[in-house]
Amino acid sequence: MTDYSVCVIGAGLxxxxxxxxxxxxxxxFVCVEREDEVGGMWGQAGTGRRxxxxxxxxxxxxxxxxxxxxTPMPADHPTHPSHAQFTEYLRGYAKEHGLLDHVETGTTVxxxxxxxxxxxxxxxxxxxxxxxxxxFSHVVVASGLxxxxxxxxxxxxxxxxxxxxxxxxxxxxxxxRRVLVVGFGSSAVDVAGDLTRVAAxxxxxxxxxxxxxxxxxxxxxxxxxxxxxxxxxxxxxxxRAFIQRTLWTIHGNLTDYGLPEPDHELFSxxxxxxxxxxxxxxxxxxxxxxxxxxxxxxxxxxxDGTSHDVDAVIYCTGYAPRFPFLPGHGxxxxxxxxxxxxxxxxxxxxxxxxxxxxxxxxxxxxxVELQSRWIAGVVTGEVRLPSAxxxxxxxxxxxxxxxxxxxxxxxSTVHVDFAAYAASLRPDRVS
Numbered sequence: 277m278t279d280y281s282v283c284v285i286g287a288g289l290x291x292x293x294x295x296x297x298x299x300x301x302x303x304x305f306v307c308v309e310r311e312d313e314v315g316g317m318w319g320q321a322g323t324g325r326r327x328x329x330x331x332x333x334x335x336x337x338x339x340x341x342x343x344x345x346x347t348p349m350p351a352d353h354p355t356h357p358s359h360a361q362f363t364e365y366l367r368g369y370a371k372e373h374g375l376l377d378h379v380e381t382g383t384t385v386x387x388x389x390x391x392x393x394x395x396x397x398x399x400x401x402x403x404x405x406x407x408x409x410x411x412f413s414h415v416v417v418a419s420g421l422x423x424x425x426x427x428x429x430x431x432x433x434x435x436x437x438x439x440x441x442x443x444x445x446x447x448x449x450x451x452x453r454r455v456l457v458v459g460f461g462s463s464a465v466d467v468a469g470d471l472t473r474v475a476a477x478x479x480x481x482x483x484x485x486x487x488x489x490x491x492x493x494x495x496x497x498x499x500x501x502x503x504x505x506x507x508x509x510x511x512x513x514x515x516r517a518f519i520q521r522t523l524w525t526i527h528g529n530l531t532d533y534g535l536p537e538p539d540h541e542l543f544s545x546x547x548x549x550x551x552x553x554x555x556x557x558x559x560x561x562x563x564x565x566x567x568x569x570x571x572x573x574x575x576x577x578x579x580d581g582t583s584h585d586v587d588a589v590i591y592c593t594g595y596a597p598r599f600p601f602l603p604g605h606g607x608x609x610x611x612x613x614x615x616x617x618x619x620x621x622x623x624x625x626x627x628x629x630x631x632x633x634x635x636x637x638x639x640x641x642x643x644v645e646l647q648s649r650w651i652a653g654v655v656t657g658e659v660r661l662p663s664a665x666x667x668x669x670x671x672x673x674x675x676x677x678x679x680x681x682x683x684x685x686x687x688s689t690v691h692v693d694f695a696a697y698a699a700s701l702r703p704d705r706v707s
Contacts (some may be wrong), residue, residue: 284307287418288319291309293648294631303652334357335362337356337639341497396627434589440590444467456576458592464548480557481567491549621661
């Protein structure tokens with residue numbers, strides 16, 4: 277019954293960052309990870325285990341900004357490393373900084389409950405099913421956003437195979453088959469492009485237009501452009517106009533490719549990052565289709581009245597965060613919105629914090645490192661939390677701002693702007 281101060285749940289990119297910050301602050305902690313090695317979703321890719329990673333997965337952000345600030349990624353890695361290279365980097369980082377001694381792999385969290393005395397009781401099971409019960413002053417959930425696959429209804433009449441990205445490992449099993457990919461995010465275009473190598477037909481159903489950008493503009497990774505001081509000086513409107521003009525110069529109108537034009541301004545929703553999707557459409561390797569109207573046996577009908585027979589449908593329709601070990605909805609309200617002070621603190625559950633439950637434009641790593649240092653400060657007392665009422669006002673203001681920029685979709689409530697968010701964390705730090 278060792279009494280640690282903090283339990284960190286998850287040993288992916290975010291969990292490792294939290295462990296590093298706690299270790300540097302001298303805070304006793306233990307990290308529990310359900311997989312048999314650290315790495316999170318990156319460690320799952322290519323292993324055949326069910327998870328959001330797939331074998332062809334590569335970083336969409338540059339290695340310079342995706343690597344941890346105190347340990348750059350290897351110089352001989354490409355600008356956008358593969359999942360295997362990034363997994364190796366994460367595991368090497370944890371080993372180099374002595375974090376593996378704190379990580380219990382093959383450990384599943386069954387429940388996290390706050391007792392009458394204000395401490396947190398965490399019940400876990402090891403790979404053999406043996407339970408353990410421990411108490412902590414704080415719990416940090418770093419299990420990520422890719423937990424609960426979002427699968428639309430309406431395919432009940434389809435007689436073929438139905439999958440979600442979480443079930444997709446590689447294209448081999450789809451050789452010679454007719455496949456429909458649903459969605460237009462970065463994972464959807466990755467999967468569709470992967471399928472073109474072996475599938476007889478690759479269709480791509482796009483319900484809503486998205487802004488498409490390559491990984492580089494003017495020869496520079498797009499996230500590194502956004503990191504430049506001159507770019508920040510443009511402001512949101514100036515940056516939007518600059519990038520939009522550049523994208524139009526590169527590929528013109530998306531309708532020329534059979535895709536719907538976005539119904540929203542740039543940076544008012546996520547970007548679809550791909551170097552290949554528009555070229556693959558131009559070459560006839562991928563056939564874009566509108567939204568699905570219905571299924572009948574092997575046949576799928578689209579809203580433009582066309583129909584095709586397909587053997588498999590892969591929904592690349594995203595994920596919802598899920599915390600089955602927490603009471604009720606965890607930090608999500610009844611509408612699905614995440615209600616966290618500074619995107620970290622569960623106001624009504626003192627001692628419960630979250631890391632990496634954000635979606636920035638660009639790499640998440642620097643944000644997670646900021647969060648992790650801030651979390652360590654909360655644990656040590658260096659960061660003083662304001663009153664509960666003040667924290668609730670901050671949450672309300674944030675959600676109102678997000679709704680104004682991204683719309684009412686509850687899954688947009690994890691979007692953050694790096695510069696503004698980084699600045700917002702600093703006033704709470706006590707020197």
